[in-house]
Amino acid sequence: MVDNELKSLSLNGNQKRSNYISWDEYFMSIALLSAMRSKDPSTQVGACIVNQEKKIVGIGYNGMPNGILDDDVPWGKESTNELENKYLYVCHAELNAVLNRNEAHSGGCTLFTTMFPCNECAKVIIQAGIKEVVYYSDKKNGTESNQAAKYLFNKAGVSIRYDFMFLILCVCFHRKFTPTNRTININLN
Numbered sequence: 001m002v003d004n005e006l007k008s009l010s011l012n013g014n015q016k017r018s019n020y021i022s023w024d025e026y027f028m029s030i031a032l033l034s035a036m037r038s039k040d041p042s043t044q045v046g047a048c049i050v051n052q053e054k055k056i057v058g059i060g061y062n063g064m065p066n067g068i069l070d071d072d073v074p075w076g077k078e079s080t081n082e083l084e085n086k087y088l089y090v091c092h093a094e095l096n097a098v099l100n101r102n103e104a105h106s107g108g109c110t111l112f113t114t115m116f117p118c119n120e121c122a123k124v125i126i127q128a129g130i131k132e133v134v135y136y137s138d139k140k141n142g143t144e145s146n147q148a149a150k151y152l153f154n155k156a157g158v159s160i161r162y163d164f165m166f167l168i169l170c171v172c173f174h175r176k177f178t179p180t181n182r183t184i185n186i187n188l189n
Helices: 002-007 023-035 093-099 119-127 144-156 165-176
Strands: 046-050 056-061 110-115 132-137 159-162 177-179 184-186
Touching: 023 046, 023 056, 023 093, 023 110, 023 132, 046 093, 056 093, 093 110, 093 119, 119 144, 144 159
Parallel strands: 110 132, 132 159
Antiparallel strands: 046 056, 046 110, 177 184
8 A cells, every 4th residue: 555655656846956966076076175185286186985885985185194294395396306306205195095995895996086096006096906997187198107007907907987077077166165274165156
């Protein structure tokens, strides 16, 4: 009897709203928000690992290793002395997302990242069992690191996906969220 009542249930205009963001937009927004935590003056990257149940299992952004004060290391990238550049010190967002997982297993998960991973992060992603990488920017496209990462992903069966709509999402995201170091102001106009 209950089944028959449910079949004839009328919603009378009480349907869900239709202008909500997709899961991909939601998870990329989390990656974008995470990137805003980075202290790097030139490159802010965020990453978000999601399991098959659409649950976030890891988040990270590019920054110094735990226990290292941000003011104790260089953030530049132009010095001829490599020890005075950030590259030897910064942990990438993808690495931090894998290390910060709240689950031991990330097999079959999807990684959302604001920048296409380098070859070193590609190795970590593959070792973690992540099966898909969704990215927003590929600004290092054509570099040896980028080519090696794409080669590794291809050989390991990790799918990579870019969606132009993320560009629109990023622009809208940065217009609505303004960090003030204590709160996030959301402009709804």
